[in-house]
Amino acid sequence: MNRAKPEGITFTKEPYIEDSGPRRIESMKFSTLSESEIGKMAEVQVWKGQYYDQFKKPIPSGLLDPRMGPANKNVTCTTCHAQFKDCPGHYGYVKLSLPVFNVGYLAAIVEILKCICKRCGRILLNEDTHKERLKKMRSPRIDADMKIALAKKVIEKCNKTTKCLRCGYINGTVKKAVSAIRIVHDRSKCNDSSVEEYRSALSHTREPKATINSDTQILDPFQVLSLLKRMHEEDCELIYLAERPEKLIITNIAVPPIAIRPSVIMDGSQSNENDITERLKLIIQANAVLRQELDESSGSFKSLDGWEMLQAEVARFINSDVRGVPFNMQMQKSNTLAGLMQRLKGKQGRFRGNLSGKRVEFTGRTVISPDPNLRITEVAIPIHMATILSYPERVSRHNIEKLRQCVRNGPDKYPGARMLRHADGSSWSLHHSARRKRFADELRYGDIVDRHLEDGDIVLFNRQPSLHRMSIMCHRARIMPWRTLRFNESVCNPYNADFDGDEMNLHVPQTEEARTEAILLMGVQNNLCTPKNGEILVASTQDFLTSSFLITRKDNFYDRSTFSLICSYMGDGMDVVDLPTPAIIKPVELWSGKQLFSILLRPHANVRVYVNLTVKEKIYNTKRDDRKREWKTMCPNDGFVYFRNSELISGQLGKVTLGNGNKDGLFSVLLRDYKAHAAASCMNRLAKFSARWIGNHGFSIGIDDVQPKVELVNKKDKTISDGYGKCYGFIEAFNKGKLSLKPGCDAAQTLEHEVTGVLNGLRDEAGKICMQTLHWRNSPLIMSQCGSKGSPINISQMVACVGQQSVGGQRAPNGFMDRSLPHFPRNTKTPGAKGFVANSFYTGLSATEFFFHTMGGREGLVDTAVKTADTGYMSRRLMKSLEDLFLHYDCTVRSASNSIVQFCYGDDGMDPAGMEGKDGKPLNFERLFLKSKAICPSDGDDGILSSSDVYKVVQEKLSEVGMSKLLGNGVSEDDEMSEVASSAGFINSLQSFIKDKTEFTKDTSTKDTSVDLRKFIKRISGITRRQLEVFLDVCLSRYSSKKVESGTPIGAIGAHSIGEPGTQMTLKTFHFAGVASMNVTLGVPRIKEIINAAKNISTPIITAILDKDDNAHTARIVKGRIEKTNLGQVAKSIKVVMTSRSASVVITLDMERIQDAHLNIDANIVKESILQTKKIKLKQEHIKVLDIKKLEVVPQDADRSKIHFQLNYLKNLLPSVVVKGIKTAERVVISKEVDEETKADKFSLLVEGTGLRDVMGIEGVDGRRTVSNHIDEVEKGKVLGITRFGIQQMGKSVLMLASFERTSDHLFNASLHGRDDMVEGVSECIIMGIPIRIGTGIIKIKQRTECIKCYEQVEKFNHGWLCVPLLIFPEICRPLPDSTSPQMHASDSLDV
């Protein structure tokens, strides 16, 4: 880039500028500036506290001195004589009368002072440790984080030393003063003769002693400066100071150029100065005051006042929120002026607001609305917007006529153009109509026209919050009238958009490269499914589902004309449709609605789309048929969807088939088998067709939809009164104390549990009855059945019963004395008094019910409000910590600095976006098998394979792809080569699947039957060679195409995949995990615990697997061994016994109870455990075992006067002695599970509490299979939480850390340590404006120089508009040291 030549100066000779091609900023070094450096850097010394003179001109040597750069367009810089837009500005400086601390470094200065002798300035270490530490510090293998840790240790060590080894000075402790910007040296605890001397001297003075604190001494900046100047270089190195420590004290202040603190001129005369300028002015004023004080006074005491003021002003210049500013200054209005730190900090600060995220042009934003007639890849852009947004199109012979017309139309008439740029670099606005015609006529190839957006242009479309990558996708523009942005409803899901007033943003990429990359990587079509787990995200919603559901109803028939009409809905009436044979031919020709879907998938014979899938819809009847088998296609509710070769055989379509969040749905299958285009065009057709159909059919909701029938009312009343009866029973039992307790609960908890159970059952029951009685035409019912909106609970709340209202997972709490509301008697636990709403929304709620309902409602609102902030911050942290992880060419997961994080991504190297099977399996064999059987019909009976043939075919196919060696000899999954091992798992599962599927062919031909019959049987259940081959081909080829691509930003995808679902979770989700009363924290709080790597989690649970897990008795015994048992729990009595001769505490054990609980406790064991309890300081001789269940404790100190207290103390303490079990195991619950295969009970133990290792060591527990949910217990080593502290230790660069949190701290530390960071991570690249080397940026392009010649030749013919052949060198990266420094050889001619 050549800087524009400043006018006025003419060089006799062009100054030589070396042109070495495009350069890249490789690293960034932070440092501190010394006094002289600032002086040299500056152009002007600023010392005047005014801005302007009486002629409104900036005063020389003032803060707006024109030597520091031009203030506006009208003036030139007096230093470099450049124009406003060319001059970057120049520094000035203010010379301070006395040095002051830099507040940013204050903590660092204190640390340094702790290390050095306050008299001679040497470090407080002896020679040997000094050398040893220095050697460690200088080790080349050490990185910045380790250096910080080392320095910390040195500081700690020095802090303990008081006496200087070199000068013998006794050092006190150095602290920062609490209320002022001041460092205090406290020597009060030192035993030094000099202090004594000083004290004795003080005692002779006449002044009152209180005023002078003899021991603490204030270290003023001047003293500190001289101390720091005396420091040795080596000492600095030891405490990781990169540069001279005296630079940490300010003597000169650099005045930033005017360009970064512009003044705002308000209506001509008034000017408004920048906060920084104002701050500097205050400094200059304070400096002048101090100077005056210094000049006037001779004694040193007087100037302290002004000095303090100056210190405070300088501190507030750096950080306006600094603490310790003198009280009289805190009240000034200058408090609101931002300091330098405030400019950088926070969301709106320089780092997050301007460097990490920049404002862009070519964008638009308005309200969105739906349009099912648009394709899913399109977005309708209002003409108003399209005339403002533009795209620079280069004129070629293909578009010259179009662009001529655009130029002629100008900026206001669509389709027009806003600007014209000639090939010679001149650009012309097209606002003047006079010029336009001429420009249009003179348009030449190679000119660039900034034309309005037109149909088919590539735009990016986005909705906040952008939680995952599908929140910004690439659409094709469609210019339409009216004022809203419109898109197909199918794309609502990825954006999480609705049309209740949402607004969305639009961006127009401005280069061909950007467009290509956008449409290929971010195109809607290429993002149909989420990279989280491969579920489809862009799919039909709401009305599309409803209408599909209604159309495919079994009794929905059309005659010829209607059927043809509906067929035409699918397209725009111009498409070819093969009308099928009607389903019913006689007595009248009728087509069924299901046939419409066959047409939708395959309109005519030339469309080669054969969809095969089976799906169980919501309405599927899970009961068995007369033979105790699944209903499948014969389901009486028609809930089993079966597509066979694109023909809808059975099933009423709903959300499971057509909606999102499913892997076996119609669109998923289309996407996997026939690629994105087929899926997208099918969605387009479905959208048009269903929207138009439902427009004619009509679908609305009315009061009659929520009116319960008489039958329902009666049934509901009965269930509710039954339920109430049960509840009253429990309450009565509770009041009488006869309630049988649940394990681990007290009476009140049990009652609560039972009643809640009954009441929750009530609503479900009412809901069930409600759903049965509703007519099939009931709109809410239809919507809930097909899954478009609403659930059975919603319907039953409207029609039957609202149900129990809960706050915090409990029934309504008592807001008044012993009752929830004053309407009820005290201590009532009845359903109605605790928030059960028996009415429906239709019948209306009573006053108390209404109030309970609002309580529940408010909790929901508060929850959502809290949750959004919480999860948003969580997402941000996740993203920042993982942003630079990507997959390298050698299939390892690496960070930006090329360090390996994982050797094989996810241990299998598969792309989660492509996984078709459940639980992350790559393929759904069942479906593919069905498909290959359906698309290759068996012709004749000969092709059927026997089991041995099947094995042969499998072998052949596998050897073709070179995977046969994995067979038989069984490659274990932990094989060295991860790729082979992961494939082995796949091949094994494939083989076992084929084995299962072909097994029955063996036993059919056993019976004595006719040949025909045998053949028939074989035909219907066997598999042909072709079918098997097709199946294997599909499986193998598809498997290999599902590996992750190199360059994938795996970290970001991972962060999105955790962060985005987090926002959809309700905050306080508590859930029962198997056993009653054993709650496990789930949902957002649990994720937070995991991500923060919390040391104390709210519900630590150890699942102990037993050696013998089939026996309840052993389980109980082991439980007794683990569970913490207090003496109080097993003692019958703990009594104080006082006789005339002795006084003691006698403990009697409850042997019955001990036996019951299978505990092995007797008096001796109790004695041992009492002795082991540290709190009770008893010795062997104090405890006497009387018999097996009795023991006597005599207090140790037999002082008669205190014995009563002693005894009582013991009596209170003894019950809490742990006699058995693990102290940290609060509670143990036996969990009973039924084994799926053997139907036998299996027992395991759930231990509430920590102490995994102790539990593993217990006899009877299988330690190898015992698990804990507490990460801290399982992981041995360092677990870094994804918090500001964890991320700091992950070896990230300063810029990344600064853009995350605590911006200024990181920056100050970086310059203190002289950090030199590579610009390679994502954050740094964004801040520096450099392409990120992840994703498409991983490829480095090098150009062969011969090509340039041919380029130049061709240019003459073609006006230079063609692609240069480029050679791509995918750099295979081994962990090479030099792989971090790329070599760009892009030629200069590319920049022409």
Add this chain to the structure above:
Amino acid sequence: MSEVVFDDIFKVRDINPDGQKYDKVSRIVARSEKCDMYMVLDVNTEIYPISKDDTLFMLLSPSLVLSTKDGPVSIQDKFEYIMHGRLYNIVNDNGSKTELEVEAYASFGGLQLMLRGHASHCLKFAVDQKLFLLIRKVET
């Protein structure tokens, strides 16, 4: 022009055994007299009402024109109710007592047919066969 795949006389045993789910369509359960086949069939009873204990003659054929001795004969006029659909599955249910019991499933634009009986009656069935289902009532 082809031959009949299956024909028999059925007696309707039950209508809508799982309750009436649809206004226009009923599921009839019937048993045949000749081959003792069990049949479940969805019929559009709005245009062709069927009641319990009706006797039906049912015929499955790949074409409405049969080739007979006298040349091609259209059978369309001889039946009252004709549907067209596809046979999509034949299952040999190993779990049942007689091993050669076979179930054939067909769908007529969503209206299901299930025929269950001895395999020997179903030899002409083939998966993916397109079939016409023709019914007429028989007076008893």
